[in-house]
Amino acid sequence: MIAIAEGVKNEQMLPAKLQRLRQNRALIRWWLYFVCALILAMVVVGGATRLTESGLSITEWKPIHGVIPPLSEAEWEEELEKYRQIPEYQLINKGMSLDEFKFIFWWEWAHRLLGRFIGVAFFVPMVAFWATGRIEPWLKPRLLVGLALGGLQGFVGWWMVASGLVDRVDVSQYRLATHLTLALFIFAYLFWIARRLSPLPEPEIQEQERLAGLGKLVLFLVFVQMFLGGLVAGLNAGLTFNTWPLMDGQFIPRGMLAIQPIWLNFFENVMTVQFQHRMTAYVLVFTGVALAWSTFRVSRRKELRRAGAHVGGFLLLQAIFGILTLLWHVPLSIALVHQGFAVIVLAAAVDYVAMLKGPFAIRS
Numbered sequence: 001m002i003a004i005a006e007g008v009k010n011e012q013m014l015p016a017k018l019q020r021l022r023q024n025r026a027l028i029r030w031w032l033y034f035v036c037a038l039i040l041a042m043v044v045v046g047g048a049t050r051l052t053e054s055g056l057s058i059t060e061w062k063p064i065h066g067v068i069p070p071l072s073e074a075e076w077e078e079e080l081e082k083y084r085q086i087p088e089y090q091l092i093n094k095g096m097s098l099d100e101f102k103f104i105f106w107w108e109w110a111h112r113l114l115g116r117f118i119g120v121a122f123f124v125p126m127v128a129f130w131a132t133g134r135i136e137p138w139l140k141p142r143l144l145v146g147l148a149l150g151g152l153q154g155f156v157g158w159w160m161v162a163s164g165l166v167d168r169v170d171v172s173q174y175r176l177a178t179h180l181t182l183a184l185f186i187f188a189y190l191f192w193i194a195r196r197l198s199p200l201p202e203p204e205i206q207e208q209e210r211l212a213g214l215g216k217l218v219l220f221l222v223f224v225q226m227f228l229g230g231l232v233a234g235l236n237a238g239l240t241f242n243t244w245p246l247m248d249g250q251f252i253p254r255g256m257l258a259i260q261p262i263w264l265n266f267f268e269n270v271m272t273v274q275f276q277h278r279m280t281a282y283v284l285v286f287t288g289v290a291l292a293w294s295t296f297r298v299s300r301r302k303e304l305r306r307a308g309a310h311v312g313g314f315l316l317l318q319a320i321f322g323i324l325t326l327l328w329h330v331p332l333s334i335a336l337v338h339q340g341f342a343v344i345v346l347a348a349a350v351d352y353v354a355m356l357k358g359p360f361a362i363r364s
Helices: 002-012 016-051 073-083 087-091 098-131 137-162 173-196 205-235 262-268 270-298 302-327 332-357
Strands: none
Touching (some): 016 098, 137 173, 173 262, 173 332, 205 302, 205 332, 262 270, 302 332
């Protein structure tokens, strides 16, 4: 009781400047959490856009004017006529009705609109916080990097779509994987800043020495797995070899190096791309469980133990979602759960590493 009373007294004695700084950090932190939640929604909507084959329904990039959808029957017919000029319509969807076109159009329009909203949700509060002096000087360039990454993501999104408008009936799996990975990197970057703006406890030396390397390894593997997942989505590889744990009746199937040159198999051979996604999942789950176990051995802090348990438990759950997605032939519902929960796994990995770094230092 004495310790608690002294803590309250010390808190009351904090200088007004320090109190204001902590309040500002809390505001910025929750703003960044909100933006991260929007990015999570964006990943899910993007997954739905891909799974419904809607990504090529809007054949132009109009960052401002594109906010307004077709408002008349003539405008709808004009959009459909543009879609009729690309290979996807001519080779796959020839004869599509206007109502069928509207279904795929609205998915892509919603995806782009959400992207624009995220830009506004980041830019406007940043300007307000900046103008009112709530952003610490060292944090300003970091937020500008986040803004630049968001702009880059918009460009990469169109770069991806453009790959499917000529000579292809689908977008490039390379560009799709890049688009997805960049979105997840932006999420991790902003979530990392937000977590370290929190009043985290200072890590212990033995925690940093014995757990930091393993935590960073898990985070790296999560990014690798997500890039591979982008390749799987880009090649529709989840619609093939829908058995587990075997593929084509074997654990290591034949034909994984059928394409020449050999290195192309790892990016363009449907069998190889799915196989490496499976194998990386096994490695990731094992490493995540090892991280949780090591954390309970090394640390006595309940916060870090909980973070380690989240990483291990979430990875196990994500593996189950992946297996069900495969076995059930990629139904929209479970596939979106699998994609969306991947962002939760990423958040858990970032949170763990952030807890081993501790909060950002208060600078004068």
